[in-house]
Amino acid sequence: MKKAYGKRFIEKSFNAFGRTFKLGGPIPELREGEELVRRTISLCPVCYRLLPAIVFERDEKIWIRKICPEHGEVEEIYWGDAKLFYKALRYEVKAKPIKVVYTEAKAPCPFTCGLCPYHMTYTSLANIVLTNRCDLSCWYCFFYAERVGYVYEPTLEELREMIRSLKKQYPRGGLAVQLTGGEPCLRDDLLDVIKMIREEGIRHIQLNTHGLRFAYAGGDKLITELRRAGVNTIYLSFDGISPAVNHKNHWKIPF
Structure with missing residues (x-):
């Protein structure tokens, strides 16, 4: 004591x-x-x-x-x-504990990372990292390959297994994913990834991107292809119309 x-x-x-x-x-x-x-x-x-x-x-x-x-x-x-x-x-959902877990709880939350027995809610929106490569070098980002020293980029089949694991969750399998990175649009097989996720039964696909590819030549075509492949939402950041609006992020111009 x-x-x-x-x-x-x-x-x-x-x-x-x-x-x-x-x-x-x-x-x-x-x-x-x-x-x-x-x-x-x-x-x-x-x-x-x-x-x-x-x-x-x-x-x-x-x-x-x-x-x-x-x-x-x-x-x-x-x-x-x-x-x-x-x-x-009033909108809080009292969910049942997760039964399909992937991590042993060796320490109290939040010191055990991963889907462990402490989790009391199922996944509403699963974040799936397609790559840690990025064509920007924002000073505040800790994730991209240049910073961590290696490239993380799961194969199409590895991503398929992730989706199937998500759908096996109990009491309710995941039905919505966000594709993130890094910059997911750097993957040459991005459209194939999206189509595969749709084929596996995911209802909502959200793409997290900095959006620069849409501003380049052919950007309008890419947006159309993403929608046809199965993307429901493009998730962008809007920090303001000038760097001065968001000094925290833009005290160094990242590109």
Whole structure:
């Protein structure tokens, strides 16, 4: 047992990613003018200790509070509009636990990556990485091949197995995917990939792309071919009409 902030609590530790993390801390208390929404588990933003936390309403906003024995109390806005938060809760789906899992839970969430027994909802939109190649070099991107030092690009048959695994999920198989990267339009067989996914029974295909290929010669033809192959949605970013609008992303021009 460990004493901090006048409260006693059980402290444990676990190993993940080659490090030792701590678990446990004082249970935060409500203060005057605050109404409890729920209790949950959160992380210390400094040491990543797993901590008990409370989610509460105050001043028409939703807040979260946790106390790390080493780094003190942290309070942050959980949702900026309490009315909108409660409205969103009306659409919350209480799903059954996943039965087909692919990862053993060796550490508490979020330190076990992958579809593990902790998951309590099925996949609504599966992200499938077609490649980590990209023809941009955005400073904030950690994923592309130049940064990680190798090329990841699953074959058509490997992608087919991913889709079949997605459809085997219980209690409901996945029916929607987002094709992402890297830049998926760099794959020469992109149209074949999309057609295969349609043949496997996926109803909704979303393509995540920077969109530059559509601006080049033949871009209008590519868009038509993507739609005919089975793409339902093109997922683009729009940061503004000038770099000054989104300084965080464009303090360095990425191309």
